[in-house]
Amino acid sequence: MFCEMSLTSRLSHPLLFAGDTVTIGEISYKLKTPQNPERVPLKYLSDSLPQTVAQHLRWIMQKDLLGQDVFLIGPPGPLRRSIAMQYLELTKREVEYVALSRDTTETDLKQRREIRSGTAFYIDQCAVRAATQGRVLVLEGLEKAERNVLPVLNNLLENREMQLEDGRFLMSADRYDKLLQEHTKEELDSWKIVRVSEDFRVIALGIPVPKYKGNPLDPPLRSRFQARDIYYLPxxxxxxxxxxxxxxxxxxxxxxxxxxxxxxxxxxxxxxxxxxxxxxxxxxxxxxxxxxxxxxxxxxxxxxxxxxxxxxxxxxxxxxxxxxxxxxxxxxxQAAPSNVVSVSTSNEREGHADVTVQTADKEITFQVPAGSKELRPPNSSLTFINTPSHSQLLAEMMQSHMVKDLCLIGAKGCGKSVIAREFAEMLGYSIEPVMLYQVNKEVISFFCLNLVLWVTFKL
Structure with missing residues (x-):
């Protein structure tokens, strides 16, 4: 099926007015003015979307109009998250995002308890905020969460109900509105009944287990979602x-x-x-x-x-x-870059630096992101002894920093930290070391799918 996507608006403005309509194929969605525009994703939509992505967006819109939660499942990579954010940007929906891990607990999703001046307070977390304020809850990494964490969302997903630690009870919009016909708003508030917005939706992102490592979903939780396979683009x-x-x-x-x-x-x-x-x-x-x-x-x-x-x-x-x-x-x-010739503050883009690299008897200048500190010219450090292999490595790091993050691989004590420090000082970055332990092939594969530069550094 061929899906055409059109956006009708009275003004070409990032924040569309209520009454605008998004149409994908034969499916139309009437936009609402977001109460918190800063929570609407931006810069995910491109001028021309691939046909496959348009079909995915049409499917999500169809399920959204039916009031159903969706589960986008596919191989590791940013495509599933990108499609979810594109849909939220297209429909001007506010988002609550949480990246699940094995350290995620029930309090990270529902409520966090704080002590202030000897008094306990409960702070609403992502799931409760999304339910009460009509936002879209994006749960990424379902396969990483422990089995006893996500079932707390079962009743919220199926019946739009949840008992909170502070005594409040979240109730679906239909049941709340029926009670409101028989009781006053003050009575419902005294009973600590809170209305779940009819605009509340959940978009879950995960990878298939097995083929990949992770915790398989509980059948009751899995049955709450409408699933769609998001594979690589054709x-x-x-x-x-x-x-x-x-x-x-x-x-x-x-x-x-x-x-x-x-x-x-x-x-x-x-x-x-x-x-x-x-x-x-x-x-x-x-x-x-x-x-x-x-x-x-x-x-x-x-x-x-x-x-x-x-x-x-x-x-x-x-x-x-x-x-x-x-x-x-x-x-x-191959014509590998040999050395970094110069680094200077860019006059065209704020927060960027102009880097000139010597490659195959040519000097090529390009822009890379830079830190807030003063830039330092190459080969000007009194404590760093440069060698031809160091020069080539720094030039390759500059190349990849132009578009993505990077990772250095090497044996213990070969100088990875020294090179990273020299790279940071040249571009005016501050360094924040974090020690990691028990890094295995699965972790390396994750980085491989999310980073662009790997440099094997050997003396």
Missing amino acids: FKDQLELLYTAGPNVAAERVSQLLSLATTLCSQESSSLGLPDFPVDNLVAALHVLNTFPMLSSQQLVQRLYPYKSILGKDGHTAVETVLSRFELLDGRR
């Missing part, structure tokens, strides 16, 4: 996005990179024990390749998919076989 739609992201990159090269990513996400690659390729990060990688067209495809793939660091010998062979099949083994003739 090859054609993804190819159009990549062409837009890298207009200076040859079309054949873009097609080869996407074919590699699709192959590494196939069932056959998964049966060989290969982790999924971060397809969603190809757009960011194409931005780097668009600025540095001389960068080799193999080097770019290694930044997105550090197979030499997370896989064994058999995995290396399998990945390099796929690279060879798509003619991406061009690492020997």
Whole structure:
């Protein structure tokens, strides 16, 4: 089914007036003026949406109009969250977002108890605020939550009812309105009955368990949602996005990179024990390749998919076989950046710096985000001894910082912290160290799906 999306508004303004209508295909949604516009997501919608995304948005809108909660399930990556936020931005809905983990407790969802001057107070949390104020509750990472946490939401999801720790009782809008016909508002308030807004909805995001590790959903909780499989965008739609992201990159090269990513996400690659390729990060990688067209495809793939660091010998062979099949083994003739020539404050964009990098006998200047402290020119530190490998590594970090976050991998004591500190001081960032323990392959795979640069650093 072909879905057309149209937005009718009296003014081309970020905050639409009540009475505007969003139409996707034959489904129309009448917008309401948000009471807290700062809670409405922004900058998720693009000028042209892929047809697959439009179909997902149409499905969510259909369930929303029916008053049903939805569960978007799919492989790791930002696509599910992006679709949820696009829908909320499109319909001007306020959001309450919570990222679930095994440390999430019942109080994180319902109410938190605080002691002030010897008196106990209960502070409403995301689920209660969303229910009472008519917001959309986005629960991300259902597979990470402990089994005894989410069942507290069962009655809220099914009947729109919940007993709170402070004595209040959340009641569905229909039952509350019926009681209001027989009793006054003051009586209901004295009974501590609170009306759940008819606009309250829940959008849950999760990954399938199994194939991926996590806690399977309880059948009672699973039955509360209308589920939809959100897989990677089709090859054609993804190819159009990549062409837009890298207009200076040859079309054949873009097609080869996407074919590699699709192959590494196939069932056959998964049966060989290969982790999924971060397809969603190809757009960011194409931005780097668009600025540095001389960068080799193999080097770019290694930044997105550090197979030499997370896989064994058999995995290396399998990945390099796929690279060879798509003619991406061009690492020997790669033109890696050699050093950072200069770093200066940008006059065009606030909070950015102009960085000049020496690459293949050329000096290329580009903009990267910068910190609030004073920038420091390269090779000006009295405590950092620069080497050719350090210079190349810093230049590669600058390249990837242009579009995404980054991660350094290396053996213990090889100088990762020193390089990170030098990188931060050059761009005026403050450093906040956080020690992590028991980092395993699953954690590395998560970073691989959410970051763009991996640099293996060896002395």
